[in-house]
Amino acid sequence: MKFSLSWLKYYLQSDADANQIAAALNNIGLEVEGVENPADKLSDFRVGKVLSAAPHPQADKLQILSVDAGDGPKQVVCGAPNARAGMLGVFGPAGATVPSNGMMLKVAEIRGVESNGMMCSIAELELGDDHDGIIELPDDAPVGDRYADYAKLDDPIFDVSITPNRQDCMGVMGIARDLAAAGYGEFKPVIVPEISGDYPCPIEIEIADKDGCPAFYGRVIRGVKNGPSPKWLQDRLKAAGQRPISALVDITNYLMFACGRPAHIYDLSKLTGKITARRANEGEEVLALNEKTYKLNSSMTVIADDAGVHDIAGIMGGEHSGCSDETTDILLEIAYFTPENIAKTGQALTLTSDARTRFERGVDPAFLDDGMMLLTDLVLQICGGEASEIVRAGTPPVKPRQIDFDTGLTLILGGVNVTSAQQKEILQKLGFDIDAKWNVTIPSWRRDIDGAADLVEEVVRMVGLDKVPSTPLPRADGVARPTATPLQKLERKMRRSAASRGMNEAINWSFLPEKEANAFGGGAWTLANPISEDMKVMRTSILPGLLSAARRNMDRGALSVRLFEIGRRYFRAKDGSSDERLTLGMVMAGDKNARHWASGKAGKFDAYDAKAEAMALLSAAGVATDNLMIMGDAGAHFHPGQSGTLRMGPKNILASFGTLHPLTAKAFDLDGPVVAAEIYLDSIPAKKGVGAFMRAPYAPPALQAVKRDFAFLFPNDGQAYQLERAIRGCDKQHVKDARIFDAFTGNGVPEGQVSIAIEVTLQPQDKSFTDDELKSLSDKIIAAAAKNGGLLRT
Known part of the structure; x- marks a missing residue:
C-alpha cells in the first residue's frame, strides 16, 4: 500500500520526518518496502521564463527559444506548439536526467542550432500523461527556483507491505492510529459529518443473499456535476499509485485508500427497478469495469437490478452502470460482504482488485453509516447536488467482543516488563475500551484479535520488538541426538562442495512463468490463482530459474557466470499427490576466465565442463564415479550430441549434463554456449553406517602399477x-x-x-x-x- 507523508499527517499530528516514520513502521510490524521522494528526480529542473521565440531556420515545427532559469539567457531548441515568448515553464539544463526516459540532457546541435537543455512537458517529468505541449506555469512563479519546491512535490511516498491479518491498516487512517499508539504523534480521526436527506430515497434496496451480504446501505444524490477531481485529491491518489479518472470514481477510491472502506457509485439513469444483493444465476454473465466478461455461478454474490447483474459484489463494478461526464443523478452504495465469500468468488474468477483485497480480509462492519456520510460529504463538496435519505437494508454483523486480560501475561508471553498503566494507554490509543476490571472490548475494525495473546502482541510491538530479550531455550541434560536426516546432511555437503568449486549459490522461486516452464517441457502443476503470471507453474527443473539469474547477471556486465541452486522439483504422483524431488542444478555461461584483460583467452564453457562439475559433485556425495554409466542425450532442452546422463545402472539416472540447445538459450535471451547440469540427489542411494560420507582409508599399493x-x-x-x-x-x-x-x-x-x-x-x-x-x-x-x-x- 502506498501513501504520501502529507496524507499520513492529515491523520497524524507529528513532527517526525520520513526516515523516522519509516523506522517506526518497521518497528511496529508494518514493513516498509521503499520510500521514494518525487522531488529527488526533479532536483535539477528549474522555473524558466521564455524571453524570446523565433522560428528554426531548418525546421518548420521547431522554435529557437531564449530561456532564463535564474542564471542568464540560454538558447534552447523546442518543438512544443505552445512555446511562446513571455511564458513561464519548467527548464531542464544540461546535466539533468529526464525522468520519463532516463536520458541525460547535453549541449547538442539540433538541425544545426545549438540547444542547451529543454523545456519540459508533464509526461516527460512523469507528473501526468499530457505530452501535447510544455508545462505552463502561472505568471507569479519564481524564475530560477527549483520546480519541485515551487510545485510542493517534496512529499515522500511510502510503500508499505500490509500482512493479511492487519485489515485495519489497509487505509492511511489505520496506519496513523498505529503510529500514534507507538508514540510518534497524536491521532486525528476523520471528522464524520451528519448529513440528513432532503427527500425520500427514490430507489428500493433489498437483500436476497444475507449470507453473502448482511448489510447494504444506499442513498441517491441528484444534480451532481462530474468532471476532474480537485488537485489535492488527485495528488493523494497518485501517491497511492492510482490514476485519477473522474471526480465520482476518484471519491470512492479516496475513501478506500484513506479509510480502508470500498464503496461504489452508480449512474442512476442506467438502473432499472429495485437494487438487490443476491446470488448469481448459474451461467449469468457480467461485463466488468476492466472490460472483461465473467461467467458467474450460483455461489457468487452480485448486485443486480430488474434488468440484470451490475456488480460482482465486493470485487468489481459493472461497465454499463458506471458514471460518465454526462452523469447527473447517482446512487451511493456502502455494503458489508462476507470475507469468505469474497475470497472464494475472487479465486474462482481469478479476478483481483483493491476492493477484493480489503473485503476478503474483513472491513470494519460498524463503518457503514460513517462511510456513507463521508462519501456523501465528498460528493456534495466536489460535485454538488442534493442528497436523499439513507436506505438501510440488513444489519451489519457488529457483535461486541471482550477479553478478560491479565497484564502480567505481557511479561510471561512477551518477555517485556511493561507497567499496567502503559499497557492501558497503548491499548486505548489503538481503539480498545478497558474497564476497571481489565475487561478489554475489541474495536470493530480489529477482526484479527481473538484472545489475550493477541493483546500481548499489540503491547509488545508498540513498545518495540527490539525490547524482547534473547532468551535461550532450556537444554536437557545429556548429549543431544542428531536431528538432521541423511538427505539434509547430503544437501548441506553438496552446498559446501559446490561453493568450494567456485560457484555462487542462487535462491529462486519454485514458480515459473509458463513460457519458461514450456522451454523445459511444461509443468505438472499449474496454479489456478497465482500471485502473478510470472509465478504460475511449479518447476519440474531447477535450470529455468538459474538461466534467468544468469541472464540478469550477464545483462549487468558479468563476464562469467557460475551459479548453482539446491531445491525441489515438483511432479504429480500416480495417486495425484505432489511428488517433490531434491535436486542440485548448475549453470555456467560466458568466459571461463572472468578477468577483463584475459577475457576470451580461456574459451567458452562446453559440455565437458558441465560433466566435470557433475562428476566432482557426485564424488563429493560419496558416489563411486568410476562405475557410472554415461548414456544418451539428456533431453530436448540440451544440444544433441553435446549432452548425456550419468547413471548407476541403466535406469537410475543420477545426473544430466551438457550444452543447452540454442533454442533453449534463446528463450532466456542468452547468447553463446551455455552449459548446465542437474544432479538428482534423491536418486543417490543412501549409504548405511556412521561413516556414510567418510573417505576410505588411504592404502597405497606395495608394487608399481x-x-x-x-x-x-x-x-x-x-x-x-x-x-x-x-x-x-x-x-x-x-x-x-x-x-x-x-x-x-x-x-x-x-x-x-x-x-x-x-x-x-x-x-x-x-x-x-x-x-x-x-x-x-x-x-x-x-x-x-x-x-x-x-x-x-x-
Whole structure:
C-alpha cells in the first residue's frame, strides 16, 4: 500500500520526518518496502521564463527559444506548439536526467542550432500523461527556483507491505492510529459529518443473499456535476499509485485508500427497478469495469437490478452502470460482504482488485453509516447536488467482543516488563475500551484479535520488538541426538562442495512463468490463482530459474557466470499427490576466465565442463564415479550430441549434463554456449553406517602399477563408455582403471568406424607381473572388448 507523508499527517499530528516514520513502521510490524521522494528526480529542473521565440531556420515545427532559469539567457531548441515568448515553464539544463526516459540532457546541435537543455512537458517529468505541449506555469512563479519546491512535490511516498491479518491498516487512517499508539504523534480521526436527506430515497434496496451480504446501505444524490477531481485529491491518489479518472470514481477510491472502506457509485439513469444483493444465476454473465466478461455461478454474490447483474459484489463494478461526464443523478452504495465469500468468488474468477483485497480480509462492519456520510460529504463538496435519505437494508454483523486480560501475561508471553498503566494507554490509543476490571472490548475494525495473546502482541510491538530479550531455550541434560536426516546432511555437503568449486549459490522461486516452464517441457502443476503470471507453474527443473539469474547477471556486465541452486522439483504422483524431488542444478555461461584483460583467452564453457562439475559433485556425495554409466542425450532442452546422463545402472539416472540447445538459450535471451547440469540427489542411494560420507582409508599399493595402451576399431554409432566399462570389469582384481584418451578417424580407419585408444592400469598384488601374466591379462582385455564391438587394431 502506498501513501504520501502529507496524507499520513492529515491523520497524524507529528513532527517526525520520513526516515523516522519509516523506522517506526518497521518497528511496529508494518514493513516498509521503499520510500521514494518525487522531488529527488526533479532536483535539477528549474522555473524558466521564455524571453524570446523565433522560428528554426531548418525546421518548420521547431522554435529557437531564449530561456532564463535564474542564471542568464540560454538558447534552447523546442518543438512544443505552445512555446511562446513571455511564458513561464519548467527548464531542464544540461546535466539533468529526464525522468520519463532516463536520458541525460547535453549541449547538442539540433538541425544545426545549438540547444542547451529543454523545456519540459508533464509526461516527460512523469507528473501526468499530457505530452501535447510544455508545462505552463502561472505568471507569479519564481524564475530560477527549483520546480519541485515551487510545485510542493517534496512529499515522500511510502510503500508499505500490509500482512493479511492487519485489515485495519489497509487505509492511511489505520496506519496513523498505529503510529500514534507507538508514540510518534497524536491521532486525528476523520471528522464524520451528519448529513440528513432532503427527500425520500427514490430507489428500493433489498437483500436476497444475507449470507453473502448482511448489510447494504444506499442513498441517491441528484444534480451532481462530474468532471476532474480537485488537485489535492488527485495528488493523494497518485501517491497511492492510482490514476485519477473522474471526480465520482476518484471519491470512492479516496475513501478506500484513506479509510480502508470500498464503496461504489452508480449512474442512476442506467438502473432499472429495485437494487438487490443476491446470488448469481448459474451461467449469468457480467461485463466488468476492466472490460472483461465473467461467467458467474450460483455461489457468487452480485448486485443486480430488474434488468440484470451490475456488480460482482465486493470485487468489481459493472461497465454499463458506471458514471460518465454526462452523469447527473447517482446512487451511493456502502455494503458489508462476507470475507469468505469474497475470497472464494475472487479465486474462482481469478479476478483481483483493491476492493477484493480489503473485503476478503474483513472491513470494519460498524463503518457503514460513517462511510456513507463521508462519501456523501465528498460528493456534495466536489460535485454538488442534493442528497436523499439513507436506505438501510440488513444489519451489519457488529457483535461486541471482550477479553478478560491479565497484564502480567505481557511479561510471561512477551518477555517485556511493561507497567499496567502503559499497557492501558497503548491499548486505548489503538481503539480498545478497558474497564476497571481489565475487561478489554475489541474495536470493530480489529477482526484479527481473538484472545489475550493477541493483546500481548499489540503491547509488545508498540513498545518495540527490539525490547524482547534473547532468551535461550532450556537444554536437557545429556548429549543431544542428531536431528538432521541423511538427505539434509547430503544437501548441506553438496552446498559446501559446490561453493568450494567456485560457484555462487542462487535462491529462486519454485514458480515459473509458463513460457519458461514450456522451454523445459511444461509443468505438472499449474496454479489456478497465482500471485502473478510470472509465478504460475511449479518447476519440474531447477535450470529455468538459474538461466534467468544468469541472464540478469550477464545483462549487468558479468563476464562469467557460475551459479548453482539446491531445491525441489515438483511432479504429480500416480495417486495425484505432489511428488517433490531434491535436486542440485548448475549453470555456467560466458568466459571461463572472468578477468577483463584475459577475457576470451580461456574459451567458452562446453559440455565437458558441465560433466566435470557433475562428476566432482557426485564424488563429493560419496558416489563411486568410476562405475557410472554415461548414456544418451539428456533431453530436448540440451544440444544433441553435446549432452548425456550419468547413471548407476541403466535406469537410475543420477545426473544430466551438457550444452543447452540454442533454442533453449534463446528463450532466456542468452547468447553463446551455455552449459548446465542437474544432479538428482534423491536418486543417490543412501549409504548405511556412521561413516556414510567418510573417505576410505588411504592404502597405497606395495608394487608399481603397469599401464598398457590398446587401440580398438569401434562402430561410429556405438557407445564407447561400454567398451571402457567392459575392460574395467574383465578382471576386477588386477584391472584397476581404464580410460579413453583418444578417438581417431581418417587414414587407416574403415568408414563407419572410429579408433578408440584406451589406457589400462594393471595393478600387481603380492608380486610383480610375469610376461605370461601380462599376456593373459591382455588377452582378457581384448576378449572383453570384442564382446562389446571393439576389434583390436593391428
